Amino acid sequence: MIQLIEYALNGALLGLLYALIAMGFVVIYRASKVFNFAQGELVVVGAFLVWFFTLDLGLPLYVGFALALIGAAIFGLIIEPLLFRRLVGQSTFSMVMVTIGLLILLRGLVLVIFGPSVRPFPDLISTAPITFGDITLNRGLAYGGIFTILLAIGVSLYFSRTRPGLRMTVVAEDHQIAQSMGISVRRSIAYAWGMGMVLSTLGAVFYLNGKSVTFLVAEIGFAALPVALLAGLESVGGLIPAGIIVGVAQGLAAGYIDPVVGGSFSAVFPYLVMVIILFLRPSGLFGWRIVERV
Amino acid sequence: MSMQPAGVFAQSYVRDMAIFRTWKQGAALGFFVLALLLVPTILGPRYVAIANIMLITSVVVLGLQITTGLAGQVNLGQAAFMGMGAYTAAALSSGQQWPFLVTVPLAGLVAALFGAIFGLAAVRIRGFYLALTTIAAQFIFVFAILNLPASWTGAAQGLRVETASVFGFVFNTDNRMYFLILAITAIMTVGAYGIARSRHGRAFVAVRDDDLAAGFTGVNVVRAKATAFFVGAFYAGVGGALWAYYIRFVAVDQFSLFNSVYYMGMVIVGGLGSMAGAFVGVFLIRAAQEILTSVGPSVADIFPALGSSVVFASVNIILGAAIALMLILEPRGVMHRFNILKRAFRLWPYPH
Numbered sequence: 001m002i003q004l005i006e007y008a009l010n011g012a013l014l015g016l017l018y019a020l021i022a023m024g025f026v027v028i029y030r031a032s033k034v035f036n037f038a039q040g041e042l043v044v045v046g047a048f049l050v051w052f053f054t055l056d057l058g059l060p061l062y063v064g065f066a067l068a069l070i071g072a073a074i075f076g077l078i079i080e081p082l083l084f085r086r087l088v089g090q091s092t093f094s095m096v097m098v099t100i101g102l103l104i105l106l107r108g109l110v111l112v113i114f115g116p117s118v119r120p121f122p123d124l125i126s127t128a129p130i131t132f133g134d135i136t137l138n139r140g141l142a143y144g145g146i147f148t149i150l151l152a153i154g155v156s157l158y159f160s161r162t163r164p165g166l167r168m169t170v171v172a173e174d175h176q177i178a179q180s181m182g183i184s185v186r187r188s189i190a191y192a193w194g195m196g197m198v199l200s201t202l203g204a205v206f207y208l209n210g211k212s213v214t215f216l217v218a219e220i221g222f223a224a225l226p227v228a229l230l231a232g233l234e235s236v237g238g239l240i241p242a243g244i245i246v247g248v249a250q251g252l253a254a255g256y257i258d259p260v261v262g263g264s265f266s267a268v269f270p271y272l273v274m275v276i277i278l279f280l281r282p283s284g285l286f287g288w289r290i291v292e293r294v
Numbered sequence: 295m296s297m298q299p300a301g302v303f304a305q306s307y308v309r310d311m312a313i314f315r316t317w318k319q320g321a322a323l324g325f326f327v328l329a330l331l332l333v334p335t336i337l338g339p340r341y342v343a344i345a346n347i348m349l350i351t352s353v354v355v356l357g358l359q360i361t362t363g364l365a366g367q368v369n370l371g372q373a374a375f376m377g378m379g380a381y382t383a384a385a386l387s388s389g390q391q392w393p394f395l396v397t398v399p400l401a402g403l404v405a406a407l408f409g410a411i412f413g414l415a416a417v418r419i420r421g422f423y424l425a426l427t428t429i430a431a432q433f434i435f436v437f438a439i440l441n442l443p444a445s446w447t448g449a450a451q452g453l454r455v456e457t458a459s460v461f462g463f464v465f466n467t468d469n470r471m472y473f474l475i476l477a478i479t480a481i482m483t484v485g486a487y488g489i490a491r492s493r494h495g496r497a498f499v500a501v502r503d504d505d506l507a508a509g510f511t512g513v514n515v516v517r518a519k520a521t522a523f524f525v526g527a528f529y530a531g532v533g534g535a536l537w538a539y540y541i542r543f544v545a546v547d548q549f550s551l552f553n554s555v556y557y558m559g560m561v562i563v564g565g566l567g568s569m570a571g572a573f574v575g576v577f578l579i580r581a582a583q584e585i586l587t588s589v590g591p592s593v594a595d596i597f598p599a600l601g602s603s604v605v606f607a608s609v610n611i612i613l614g615a616a617i618a619l620m621l622i623l624e625p626r627g628v629m630h631r632f633n634i635l636k637r638a639f640r641l642w643p644y645p646h
């Protein structure tokens with residue numbers, strides 16, 4: 001019984017981490033209607049920025065971390081003038097394809113600038129595990145989980161209650177209409193990528209606490225996709241239940257199915273859950289059901 | 295828009311739709327095929343090896359061109375479909391000793407069925423959600439290979455593959471393989487052009503341009519999407535089988551998600567929707583890769599920190615930048631640019 005709870009709790013925490021990574025993805029979609037295939041690479045860039053400002057430059061931990069967040073925001077903001085400015089008004093298809101180009105480009109740039117070697121990652125949070133009786137939890141993931149829930153509520157309120165958030169929502173619905181209402185699509189895309197980059201960096205901090213960083217960390221971007229799809233691409237608040245569902249399912253699969261099947265079934269399981277749920281509810285659990293017209 | 299030279303008028307619909315509208319076009323293709331046949335005699339063995347890989351990649355990318363370029367369904371599982379084909383061919387040839395002429399179509403078919411599952415998801419799932427289920431294909435493929443009985447798939451060790459032989463003739467050198475791969479690529483290319491001109495091809499284009507409108511005009515949208523995935527994955531499977539016979543060793547990491555992304559990049563650079571563009575894309579990217587591989591060591595001397603990953607890194611930077619630039623400056627790819635140039639040449643010295 002204790003074991004079951006431990007598997008489920010650790011799974012839930014991992015799911016909340018996926019939710020945080022997926023939040024970067026959803027925020028970009030939610031404010032620009034661009035499906036970001038390069039999400040994993042954004043996490044890697046964020047992780048290397050944190051590494052660069054803290055361990056490489058030797059700045060105090062929290063100063064370096066703050067600088068890394070500022071650097072991440074700037075990095076996100078310059079993606080718009082570089083890649084998307086000329087594409088506003090064209091089909092979303094080309095914008096999405098550009099993110100595939102960005103994925104390949106960032107992988108190359110990270111390798112050239114930071115190299116393929118494994119780097120240590122600074123511990124912003126103590127690595128000692130949290131123990132309740134017989135249950136042990138990863139401290140970084142636990143704090144990350146709480147942070148993710150609070151952040152999701154905040155971001156969700158930002159998009160539905162504040163003026164700038166609503167402006168971005170309009171852009172996600174339709175670029176042309178937004179443009180004709182006097183809302184700058186370009187600015188919305190730029191802010192979206194800035195926010196997405198900051199969220200990805202935060203995700204990297206909680207994920208890599210006590211671990212090390214290489215360019216292979218990017219795989220978490222695709223691992224977090226089922227959470228984003230399950231929530232529905234437009235829903236920030238929905239990420240929390242979706243993350244917990246996926247995480248608990250994965251945690252239990254790792255605990256009980258993996259030993260039987262004898263492989264990493266738990267790595268595939270979220271995708272199966274995702275495909276099944278998409279069959280039942282094609283726009284995810286909380287996504288917008290858009291009426292399509294010709 | 296393609297444009298004929300002055301004085302060429304079709305007098306019947308059949309002539310208007312013909313692949314070769316003038317004898318010169320036929321002659322040009324003839325010379326091109328002749329040049330391809332002469333590659334092993336004129337160029338050295340290193341170039342034959344490069345050409346083999348290029349041709350195999352072309353088959354895979356042709357399939358992706360049908361799924362994504364014609365039918366507009368983003369597919370990030372092409373490497374997994376290719377892997378299905380490669381493993382089928384490998385298991386049947388070395389385990390069961392089945393002949394080459396049987397294993398290659400079978401490999402295509404197995405891959406096609408695997409691909410069609412993801413196409414059938416189109417019953418419920420639409421747009422980019424569908425694209426993401428193809429990423430799931432990639433993970434399911436790796437999981438399946440590593441966990442099926444090792445006597446079938448070799449699990450983590452990979453599988454050795456027998457040499458290809460057709461009616462007792464053994465294709466055991468690069469040169470012999472070249473002609474075999476060339477012949478199969480030619481068949482697949484003719485097939486791709488046929489599909490693009492057929493009823494199915496038109497349905498694909500209609501679905502790509504607007505799937506709702508296509509549905510209203512009587513196209514069976516779900517069937518069209520499933521067929522697009524079926525055909526695209528069939529090409530991937532055949533390409534995978536050729537890969538298995540050529541490399542003579544298959545392993546899971548030859549068919550990673552990143553390879554799928556690369557194939558997508560080749561389609562974009564060549565030009566979405568153009569079959570010739572698929573070849574142009576493959577040629578340009580593979581050629582860039584080869585050039586960087588040969589100059590890589592000297593670059594590594596300049597940046598010693600990079601070590602051997604410099605080639606991979608610089609290919610990525612070039613390909614990523616190329617994709618972004620193509621989409622921003624010429625979203626319809628190199629082939630479209632080439633057609634504009636051809637047209638300008640025909641109209642010269644008049645502007646229109």
